[in-house]
Structures are given as C-alpha cells and as structure tokens.
Amino acid sequence: MSVKVRIPTPLxxxxxxxxxxxxxxxxxxxxxxLLDKQYPGIKTRICDEENQIRRFVNIYVNEEDIRFKQGQxxxxxxxxxxxxxxxxxxxxxxxxxxxxx
Numbered sequence: 001m002s003v004k005v006r007i008p009t010p011l012x013x014x015x016x017x018x019x020x021x022x023x024x025x026x027x028x029x030x031x032x033x034l035l036d037k038q039y040p041g042i043k044t045r046i047c048d049e050e051n052q053i054r055r056f057v058n059i060y061v062n063e064e065d066i067r068f069k070q071g072q073x074x075x076x077x078x079x080x081x082x083x084x085x086x087x088x089x090x091x092x093x094x095x096x097x098x099x100x101x
Contacts, residue, residue, distance in 0.1 A: 001077060002023070003022070003078075003080045004082065005084065006019065007021060011045055015042070021035070023038070028059060028071070028076070032047060046084065056086060057085070057086060058086075059084055059085070061082055
C-alpha cells in the first residue's frame with residue numbers, strides 16, 4: 001500500500017531534494033525502514049541507537065501525532081500522508097533538537 005511521506009528540509013539532501021516520496025509500508029516502523037533502504041542514512045536521523053524515534057522528531061499520519069496512536073506500530077492504509085517534522089526549540093544557549101550528522 002502506497003503512502004506519501006513528507007520530508008522536512010533538513011533531510012531532503014538524503015532524498016535528492018524531494019519534499020514528498022511514496023513508500024509502501026503497513027506501519028510507521030516499516031515506512032522508516034523502507035525509507036532507509038531507498039535513502040540510506042535517513043533512519044539514523046529519525047531514530048536513535050535503540051531504534052526509537054528521536055524525541056525531537058514528530059511524526060504525523062494524516063495530521064494526527066503518532067504518539068497519541070500506536071507510535072511506530074501505527075497502521076497505515078492506502079493514500080495516508082505521513083509527515084516527519086523536526087521540533088523547533090527557541091531560546092538562547094545550547095542547540096536543542098539538532099539533527100544528528
């Protein structure tokens with residue numbers, strides 16, 4: 001089943017500049033794995049060493065935060081839109097929510 005994944009600007013260098021890609025996946029975890037197969041390195045920007053979505057990365061399915069659904073197990077259906085959105089932090093001092101290199 002094909003879903004559209006919206007790619008944030010900081011990750012577009014990994015998707016050859018594409019802002020939207022189509023992936024076939026049954027849930028968010030599978031979509032992340034398939035994204036990484038097609039665009040190597042993207043998973044390490046989204047997930048930590050324990051394969052959990054980084055705390056400063058928000059993922060939405062049809063504008064609903066997956067944290068209020070089933071997290072990475074959130075099921076997808078044909079035509080769903082997945083948005084990967086980095087959290088934006090304000091203030092002075094340290095850099096919070098920076099994408100890992």
